Amino acid sequence: MLYIKCPHCGMRPQIEFSYGGDASVKRPELNKEISDQEWDDFVYNRKSLRGKHLELWQHISGCRQWIKVERDTATHEIFNTFKADEGVV
Amino acid sequence: MQKYSIFNLVKNAFSNHQNWDLAWKDPEPKEEYDVVIIGGGGHGLATAYYLAKEHNITKVAIIEKGWIGGGNVGRNTTIIRSNYMHDENGLFSEFGMDLWRKMSQDLNYNVMFSPRGIINLAHSDAQMNAYARRGNSMRLNGIDAVLLNREQVKEIIPMADFSENVRFPIFGGLMQPSAGTARHDAVAWGYARQADDMGVDIIQNCEVIGFDVSAGKINGIRTSRGNIRAKKVGLCVAGSTNILAEKLNMTLPIETHLLQACVSEPVKPVLDSVVTFGAGHFYISQSDKGEMVMGGDLDGYNSYAQRGNLPTLQHVLTEGIAMMPFLSKLKMLRTWGGIMDMSMDGSPIIDKTHIDGLYLNCGWCYGGFKATPASGWTFAHTIAQDRVHELNAGYSLNRFNTGHLIDEKGLGTKTWIS
Numbered sequence: 146m147l148y149i150k151c152p153h154c155g156m157r158p159q160i161e162f163s164y165g166g167d168a169s170v171k172r173p174e175l176n177k178e179i180s181d182q183e184w185d186d187f188v189y190n191r192k193s194l195r196g197k198h199l200e201l202w203q204h205i206s207g208c209r210q211w212i213k214v215e216r217d218t219a220t221h222e223i224f225n226t227f228k229a230d231e232g233v234v
Numbered sequence: 235m236q237k238y239s240i241f242n243l244v245k246n247a248f249s250n251h252q253n254w255d256l257a258w259k260d261p262e263p264k265e266e267y268d269v270v271i272i273g274g275g276g277h278g279l280a281t282a283y284y285l286a287k288e289h290n291i292t293k294v295a296i297i298e299k300g301w302i303g304g305g306n307v308g309r310n311t312t313i314i315r316s317n318y319m320h321d322e323n324g325l326f327s328e329f330g331m332d333l334w335r336k337m338s339q340d341l342n343y344n345v346m347f348s349p350r351g352i353i354n355l356a357h358s359d360a361q362m363n364a365y366a367r368r369g370n371s372m373r374l375n376g377i378d379a380v381l382l383n384r385e386q387v388k389e390i391i392p393m394a395d396f397s398e399n400v401r402f403p404i405f406g407g408l409m410q411p412s413a414g415t416a417r418h419d420a421v422a423w424g425y426a427r428q429a430d431d432m433g434v435d436i437i438q439n440c441e442v443i444g445f446d447v448s449a450g451k452i453n454g455i456r457t458s459r460g461n462i463r464a465k466k467v468g469l470c471v472a473g474s475t476n477i478l479a480e481k482l483n484m485t486l487p488i489e490t491h492l493l494q495a496c497v498s499e500p501v502k503p504v505l506d507s508v509v510t511f512g513a514g515h516f517y518i519s520q521s522d523k524g525e526m527v528m529g530g531d532l533d534g535y536n537s538y539a540q541r542g543n544l545p546t547l548q549h550v551l552t553e554g555i556a557m558m559p560f561l562s563k564l565k566m567l568r569t570w571g572g573i574m575d576m577s578m579d580g581s582p583i584i585d586k587t588h589i590d591g592l593y594l595n596c597g598w599c600y601g602g603f604k605a606t607p608a609s610g611w612t613f614a615h616t617i618a619q620d621r622v623h624e625l626n627a628g629y630s631l632n633r634f635n636t637g638h639l640i641d642e643k644g645l646g647t648k649t650w651i652s
Binding site: 146147158159160163164166167181182185186188189190191192193194195198200216218219220221 | 476477480485486487488489490534535536537538539543544545578634635647648650
């Protein structure tokens, strides 16, 4: 079982959360011309890093807030958690 | 090569089985090959076998970081099927079914192919309609499909819970009678033994640390056991695809996720087909040794760990007991995990890349094992001819750019959602 420290509620077990994928993916700016490649990178292409990975989780059985979690994808160690609008981008 | 037969078995019994040839050699890597396949799993070994057998290309090396057959071909739940609705998946997998039927003879290795049938359970009228549609699509592609009503399902799996006041009452199911299981390790070893016999070098304990690419063309690879020149390089590394892609500055529509499976203690024969309970994220079959082989969905977050987490296992088994209550009496024998190359539409990629001489085989999601022969056959064709075969034309890398997705499960770009 992973234990994730929700920045709003404190340490909670993994089963209270739902996974939301890579948090480093950014939606392209809509006020400029966007290439197909940029859309591909946003919608489909992922680095899927081995090691430190910044990802989104939602505390669905708690405060229902989206949060960011910095976690190792090889060891599952969690280094840090942030509110959705905080932390490393 | 010594043929495996009853006569050779008897003959070797007189020498206490001390004089059998090694099934494959342990060569030092040469300086140059025509084709280097990275990844000594089922798909990589099958690719090398078909390169030699179908295309007469034998200056081939398989480069494996660990030992052959130690990844997902040794970790799956051995299910073989072609019960797909979309043409690309159906025709590809049914081509593979033919290869499965002939495999033990082809490889002179008993892969224990057992066409015992697979049943996908349905729990509502809507799901029965959807299965009727899928079954009809399958039959149009020459794949056997039978829509079973509740009574017919009950005849096959009387031990399941058929009461009506459960969350997912069994309405019926879709069966592919020709689907089944095979001995997974034997598939890897059988392909390895034949490929080795035709001149393929199987190089284990050799990690790829880089690629030699110049002017948009691949020239070779750098490994922990020295540099190897190659005209063509094929990537067949499943869950490790992204790690190698990063060394090539490629970002792929793939995420690596963790999938678990488990077996119970062995019991007497009780289940003679494969049963999937999709609504409950659970499927089950019984091995020849009598173990109940069970699995479910992904753990649900990016992982390279090759070992699972208990909440997912608990969820899978809770659902399993809901479907077949007798399972609660069994003890767990073993659980394990493997890392899946989850593609963004749930379908695989077998294609050329933007680098000349570099070929890609990945994105197998939940269905890598059953695809082993067809994947190897089409990947070998793609590498040898430098063009895709019509069977894997749909599995292109640029379908994510052109919008020709093969979204069999309707999961969109988040195939890891369960």
